[in-house]
Amino acid sequence: MIPAPGDAPARPDLGWLRHRTRRVPVAAAPAPVAPYAVAGQGGSGSTTGLADFLAGRTTRRQPAPAPSVQVPGSNRADGPPELHTREVPTPGAADPLDLGTSAADPLDLSAPIKQPVPQASPQPTPPPAGGDLDLGSSDLDLSGPPPVAAPPAPAPPASSSLDLFPEAPAAPPARTPVARPRPVARQVPRVPHGGRVILTPREPVVTLDRVQSGVGALTITAVCSPAVGDLVLGAVYQLADGSSGVVSRTAGVPTAPPRSRRPVLEAGRDEHDQIRVDLRQTRSLRRFVVHAMSASEGQLAWGGTLVITTHGGSRVEIPLDLAPHAGPVVLASVHAVDGEFVVRAELDPVHGLVRDVALAHGFRAITWADARTPVL
Amino acid sequence: MARMTRGANVALTREIPGLTSLVVGVAWDAGSERVLSDNLVLALLLCGPDSRVLSERHMVFFNQLTSPDESVAARDEALDGDQEQIEVDLRGVPEDVARLVAVVYVNEGTTQRRTLGQLRAVSVVVRDATTHRELVRSEDLAPVLQAETALVLGEVYRHGGDWKFKVVGEGYRNGISGIAADYGLPL
Numbered sequence: 154m155i156p157a158p159g160d161a162p163a164r165p166d167l168g169w170l171r172h173r174t175r176r177v178p179v180a181a182a183p184a185p186v187a188p189y190a191v192a193g194q195g196g197s198g199s200t201t202g203l204a205d206f207l208a209g210r211t212t213r214r215q216p217a218p219a220p221s222v223q224v225p226g227s228n229r230a231d232g233p234p235e236l237h238t239r240e241v242p243t244p245g246a247a248d249p250l251d252l253g254t255s256a257a258d259p260l261d262l263s264a265p266i267k268q269p270v271p272q273a274s275p276q277p278t279p280p281p282a283g284g285d286l287d288l289g290s291s292d293l294d295l296s297g298p299p300p301v302a303a304p305p306a307p308a309p310p311a312s313s314s315l316d317l318f319p320e321a322p323a324a325p326p327a328r329t330p331v332a333r334p335r336p337v338a339r340q341v342p343r344v345p346h347g348g349r350v351i352l353t354p355r356e357p358v359v360t361l362d363r364v365q366s367g368v369g370a371l372t373i374t375a376v377c378s379p380a381v382g383d384l385v386l387g388a389v390y391q392l393a394d395g396s397s398g399v400v401s402r403t404a405g406v407p408t409a410p411p412r413s414r415r416p417v418l419e420a421g422r423d424e425h426d427q428i429r430v431d432l433r434q435t436r437s438l439r440r441f442v443v444h445a446m447s448a449s450e451g452q453l454a455w456g457g458t459l460v461i462t463t464h465g466g467s468r469v470e471i472p473l474d475l476a477p478h479a480g481p482v483v484l485a486s487v488h489a490v491d492g493e494f495v496v497r498a499e500l501d502p503v504h505g506l507v508r509d510v511a512l513a514h515g516f517r518a519i520t521w522a523d524a525r526t527p528v529l
Numbered sequence: 530m531a532r533m534t535r536g537a538n539v540a541l542t543r544e545i546p547g548l549t550s551l552v553v554g555v556a557w558d559a560g561s562e563r564v565l566s567d568n569l570v571l572a573l574l575l576c577g578p579d580s581r582v583l584s585e586r587h588m589v590f591f592n593q594l595t596s597p598d599e600s601v602a603a604r605d606e607a608l609d610g611d612q613e614q615i616e617v618d619l620r621g622v623p624e625d626v627a628r629l630v631a632v633v634y635v636n637e638g639t640t641q642r643r644t645l646g647q648l649r650a651v652s653v654v655v656r657d658a659t660t661h662r663e664l665v666r667s668e669d670l671a672p673v674l675q676a677e678t679a680l681v682l683g684e685v686y687r688h689g690g691d692w693k694f695k696v697v698g699e700g701y702r703n704g705i706s707g708i709a710a711d712y713g714l715p716l
Contacts, residue, residue, distance in 0.1 A: 346585070346715035364585045367592025368705060368716060370638040415567060415639075431638035433568050435592055464637065465709070465716025492592050 341495075349468040352485075352498035359469055359496050366494040369464025371430040373443055373485070374423075377457030377473070383448040384457075386426040387481075388418055389511045389519075390441035393489075397518040399507055399527045400428065403448050411529040430487075432464070440488040442499065444510050445473075446481035453477070459484045461496060471498040478502040481510050532652070532668045538695035539665055540688070541655070542619070548692075550618045550658035552604070553631050554611030555682060557671075558649040565643040568636045571613035572705075573601055574712055578627040581713035587626075588714055589615055598623050609654075609661060616658050617685065619692055628686040630697075630712060634679035634705040645700065646675040653682035655694055667696040678704035 341360045344350050350359045361371075375386050387401040390409050400409045400420045408416035417434045418441065421427050428443060447453050455475035462468050471485055483501040487494050503510050506524035511517075520528040533539065542548050553573060559566035575587035575596055582588060586597045591613075595602045600621030607614040617629060631653055635643055645651070651674075652667045667683060674680070677700030685694050701707035709716045 362585050363593040364588055364714070364716060367590065369636060415564075419640075429638075429640075431636075432592075433570065433636040433638045463716070465706070467716075492594075 344463070344467045344469060347466050349470060351470045351472070352496070353472075354498075354500075357498040360490075361463065361467075361469075361494040361496065363492040365463045365465065365467060366489070366492060367432050367435050369432055371432060371464075371487075371494070372462045373428040373430070374460045374462070375426045375445055375457060375473075375484075376460050377425065380454060381456050382451065382453040384426060384445050384453055385448045386420065386428050386443060386445050387507060387510075388420065388428050388441050388443050389507070389514065389516045390418055391439045391516060391518070392417065393437045393439050395439075395518065397511075397516045398529055399511065399519065401507065402426070404507070404525060404527075406527070406529055435489065435494075436492070438489050440486065442483050442486045442510065442514050442516075444481045444483045444503070444507075446507075447479075450479075450506075452479045455482075461485070469496050471500070473500075475500060475502065480504050481507065483510055483514065486514070532666055533696045534668050535670070535696050535698040538693050540691050540693050541664065541685070542691045545657070545664065548657060548664075549620055550616060551664075551685065551692075552614050552616050552656040552658045552661075553629070553683075553685065554607060554609070554614040554654045554656065555631070555633050555651065556611045556654055557633070557651040559647065560649050562643065562647050564639070564641050565635065565647050566612070568638065568643060569612070570634055570636050570705075571603075571615060572632050572634070573603075573615045573617070574630040574632065574708075574714060575601060575622075575626045576628040576630055576712060577625055580628055580630070582715075583625065585715045601629065609656065609663070611654060618658075628684050630684045631682040632679060632705070632708050633682055634701075634708065637678070637704060643678075644675070645671070645677045645680055648674065651680070651682075653696065655685070665694060667698065670696075670698045674700055676702050678702065679708050681708065 342350065342356065342358065344359055344361055344365065346365075352359060373386065375384055377384050385401070385403050387399065387404070388409070389397070389399050391397045392410070396410070398409050398411060399406055400418045401407070402420040402422060407420045409418040410416070415431075415434070417431055417438055419429045419431070421429065426445075430438065443459070445453075445459075454477065455473050457473050459471040459473060460468055461470075473484065475482060481503050483499045483503060486497045486499050488497075489495075501513070503513050507527070508519075508521050508524040511519050511527075522528050541551070555569075555571045557566070557569060559569070570590055572588055572590035574582045575589070576582055586593070589596050589601045589603050591603060593603075594605075598621060600618045600623070602616050604614040604616060613633075615631070622629070633645075633651065635645065648671045650669045651671045652669055654666045655664045656662060657664055670680065670682070679701040681697040681699045681701075683694060683696045683698070685692055687693075701711075706716065708714065
């Protein structure tokens, strides 16, 4: 039996089972997997389809299972006895260990193959699952790699009940086994050292490494001409201890935590309005958002650029090209993830005042005297 | 115990057979200078034979607690009277790492500037990580410091099949940026 996925034992040897990232099917497992599971388990086709979907594999429904992949000596005791038809000549029968049989051929443009074999059993074939999660229609196989890609030789998972590779080859395939594909390492956009990155609506996120997030200070500057208006920067933050608060030069709380001798965040003004993060204390910071608004609560002629500078001079720049808007605009968010700062351009206009910024971004552990004034 | 002077070196694994893991620590006395002691950072740079840091992942400090291979790890809480400590599993250090350079610097994250010249004392200490036994301690490196904001304390390095330790004691007036430039650390 295939148990519920929640009860299945962990498969540390199948790295892709732990990732939802869709992968190119180069290393995709040979497709006989799916037909076999269908053959053995009748109605469990949707389970297999779901597993394939989670694995990012494209599979094709095979209403007629190919019994030829039943390896002699297979110890699947739960298979129906009618399936003992391994002598039936089928295209794959010549080499029962050939995992690259027709079902796996990604260049096969034909519709799901009706095997020319008499049905091995009167067992009703599972209906093609129409509404389930099987997104891997045969059309997607067109993008597959040429079939020369040797199937990886997984270790025989004979004991696993989540039997996605039931036909572990008794002998190694002709080609030398390909090393198991490495777990998917997600590539994230980075800031080149000493270089700059411009965040756009299409590429709004960049990640600073642990050195960029932990040495010196992070300086966030609104580089704007006076024509923009009386723009002031502020921040709403959450510390690692869970406490939240607001930093604002004009509201009289220039530091975080308030009245701190050793602030984590500090609002100030040099040539432009600025917020500075003390990276010696980077580990006590969980996240913050930077917003800008008119000091007189009027309307700003948006323009200029928000520049985030690291100690080494690397820069993240967010152009402030916004439609006229009265009220605060959340310009950027910074989340500390495992020691790394993930910077995101938000450019999110908020109706209201600072309290509405805090509520819109989930900073709920702040109390307010009024919409401008936090109780700190 | 005799204190090692600048430039002195000792063959650690030859003198102490069976030494497999070290603790490199820094002991400082900042007096009442809280801002200074709050902003001092110990880091270990994993360098190749050319004394260049292998990558930004090869700086072990409070915000990057281990090297990629996990052979070098910063301790959350320093023991034995040191202010900060980093542990080195000598057997696990990758072959391409030839030198482990210990530096201390003033993090320039606040507007309040401090220098290492304000330190009353600073020295580098090497201990056996398994027994906590102090193996070597440098002389006090503070007396000659003035406007420096970073200091190369010393380095643990391969020599033949052995690991040696050398006291360096070289100061930098341009802080961690100066050390980064000399050792090729991408900031």
